[in-house]
Structure formats: structure tokens, C-alpha cells
Amino acid sequence: MKCSQKMAQAQAARNSRLCVGIDPDINRMPAGLENTPADFERFVREIIAATADQACAFKFNLAFFERLGGAGLDILQRCAADVPRDIPTIADAKRGDIGNTAEAYAEAYLGAMDFDSITINAYMGRDAVMPFIKRPGKLAFVLAHTSNPGAADFQYWTQDGQKLYNEVVRRCREWSDEAEGECGFVVGATRAAVISEVRESAPGAPLLIPGVGTQGGDPAAVVAANGTEGICLVNVSRAIMYASSAGDYSTAAAAAARSFRESLN
């Protein structure tokens, strides 16, 4: 099955566009949990269990696991395996490197750890992208226009009226067709006009849209900008994981996830 098909099925089954982002900060544990690897893992697993009914995808932010060293990557692997099999997983890795190194990253996350998809950075060009998009049943979300304040610094660099992020979308579409693989794009929620623009130039590509919640993107505007044609996975991380810092964090996360899911329909 194509990865985009798995995504479409998960969206239909749960009537959800909500991607739950797993960004667990070991220095910010809710009440009742210590800042130990064991409690960190427990926190993540409880959030997954509490929100799986509402989620069409889970995105794991690798930085917060890597900060724990080897133990962190082991926890990542166990937590990703904990996600119900019909819900697609995303390794939010933002990797990008020369061909043989990109192959090793693809093997690490799409192979050994068996994530369904991964976020990647296309700055290094074709050979940095190909190893991630050519794997059957897998998908790479390429960074196009991000949600952070620095997005405009380089992504708007303009040649012949074409902004860099548009060129990234155009070229990665070509490579994806060439590889008979699948790519999607990361487009921040904070500028709805850019979502429409990317959607227009990549009609069938899944869009991963972060920036709703703590970062301030508006759910209704995001969904309207995406239109009714392609898949959009709207990611919310901290506003769900940290919906409560008290002992009721998992019920609060479930309630927040339900509320975000509804606001995206």
C-alpha cells in the first residue's frame, strides 16, 4: 500500500486531520513524573494511548529523544512501535546529506525503525532527497515553507519571480515522479496563502502542516487553504502534550486532541 493511501484511510477511519506531535521535553515533565528516561517513556506512551482515537498520524520530534542519547533512541523505537498499526508515523528528523549518508538515514528511520514517513531538508539537492522518496510504501515530507520566524530568511530567495520554496516543491515533485516514489511537503500553518500556493503546484501531495496551537496558526484557515483535494495532516504538539502540567495530563491531552480534531473538521 502506498503511504499516502495509509494516510487517507487513517483520516477517513477517524474522521481526523489531526497529527499529534510528540515533543517531550525531559526538563518539563508533568506532575507525578520524574525527569528520568523511564518516566519520559511513560509520558510519551500515555499521550499516545490517550490521543490515538483522535489522531490520523503521530509525528515524533527526534531532537527530544536524541537529547537522551542512546537510551532516547531506544525509547523512540519502542514508542513508535506502540502506535496502532493503522495510524501512520512520521520521524520528524529534517535530515539531508549526500547520497550514501542519506541512504543510511533512510535505512535508520524508514528501515530499521520502520517509520512510515520522515521529514527531510532538500538544501543539498537531488541525491540528498532520492534515498528517502524511492522506498516503496514510504513517504518523505520535504521542508518547503516552515512555520518559524526564520522561514523568510532563505526560503523566499527569488530567482526569475520564483521563490526558493516553490522551486523546492517543483523539483522534488519531478524527482518523486522519476523515482515512482512519494513525497509530501512541510508547509507552516502561519501563512494560509502559502498553503494554497503549494497545494496548487502539488495537487496530490500530502501536506504536513505544523504551527497550529502554541505557534498560533488558525485551524479553519489552514483547512480552507488546503481545499478538498489533497491530504493535509495538521500537526499540534505542545498544546496537546502539555495541555496540563498537573497529574491529569493524559485526560487533558485527550480533551485537547478532541477539540483540535473537531476544529479541523
Place this chain on the structure above:
Amino acid sequence: MKCSQKMAQAQAARNSRLCVGIDPDINRMPAGLENTPADFERFVREIIAATADQACAFKFNLAFFERLGGAGLDILQRCAADVPRDIPTIADAKRGDIGNTAEAYAEAYLGAMDFDSITINAYMGRDAVMPFIKRPGKLAFVLAHTSNPGAADFQYWTQDGQKLYNEVVRRCREWSDEAEGECGFVVGATRAAVISEVRESAPGAPLLIPGVGTQGGDPAAVVAANGTEGICLVNVSRAIMYASSAGDYSTAAAAAARSFRESLN
């Protein structure tokens, strides 16, 4: 001590511009070693011990460690700690993400694992770069112009006569000054004219130059293009680690490292 000062001292002490790249492929172990984590670690440690006399830096390619999961990150940490304390280490991570995530990556590799420096990708702009360059005693090598075939795909995107990689250098210099931190740049060995260009726009910045060896860059041309002013660390990975696939891999690596060091002087 500033990181660039540590680099300059290591270069002077060993009369070397050679950065030994640690790209260990678990599917390509030399004779006498199995493709197990234990032998993988032994291989890396033997290469470090065999080449430390010739090296002014060690660069660890994280992909090849991450492919082993949690065990791989533990091995990475132990191997990096094995490098003699006066030789600077580089986490070749090519990370780049929004502010709080970039902080977590910086904490992982410059904090917990205590690498001296890290390679980063600036596509996401200022807040993706700052957490890595503001740490006292540490340095971030920002990808400018890379050595791979895909380098031209996006890095040459040109606005008002200025290529993207030039703009990356210009802006990161500003941010580094603003943070009173240190940044250097990754510039591939395969185009000497680009090295001269980056050196001119960033006179004092250390340059990390991959692409000599297996990728075909010419040592003498690279050093001439850098000139006599700033630090350049010329990286060779596979042509040293895999100088021999027989049981003499560590003596062959030592000989290859010596030969590359000499060709860079």
C-alpha cells in the same frame, strides 16, 4: 577558549589540515571484524587511535551511528570521548529546526555529548541557526556549498546576482557576530573557485571542506583556494577508513592519513 582557537592549536601541534571523517558502514566491515555493534565500535576506535597523530580534527557522520539505533548513539558517545582532548571533534549532523527543537539538538550534541562543533543546515533561517552558534567554546559549521552532485540544484538559486550559498554565508556571519558566537562553513572540495569566494566573504571563519579522497577533490587546489588566512579543515572519510578491507585496515588507515596530511601541506 574559543573553538576556532582549539582548532588552530591542533593544526599547529600536528602540522595538519587533515580532518579524519568517521563514516563506518556496518555492512562493510574489514576482514577479521563481524558486522556487530561491538566490532563496529572496535573498528572506529582503532581508526581513531591509528590516525590521531595525523589529524587536526575528527568528524563523526551521525547517520552511520543512528542506523544502529540506541546502541549506535551510545557507541558514538564513547568513540567521541576517545578522541584525544586537544583534537576538536565535529558532529556531522546537518541538523536544522525551529528554535526550541534546535536548542534540543544543540543540547544533545554540544551539551550532553560535548562535541566541539556540529554541522547545521540553515534553510529554516535565524532561529534554526542561533542555538548552535551562541554556545561559548563551541562552533557550528553551516552548510554553504556542498560537495555532492545535487549541490547546484538549490544552492545556486540567484537573487540580484547573489547565489543562495553566498547569502547563507552573509547572514550567518551577521548572526554569529550578533550572538558573539562562532560559525564556520561547509564548502565542498570539488569546486576550488567556490572555496576562494567563501573565504573572501568570511575571512576569519573556519572552513570544513569535504570531498577530497573518494569524491575526487584535489588537496593542493583546495589549500591554495583557502589561502593562508583562515583555518581550513579538509575532510577525508572513506579513503582513510577503508584504505584496506583486509586485516591491515588500521595500519593502512594510518598510512593513508599520513599521505593525505602531507599532500595538504
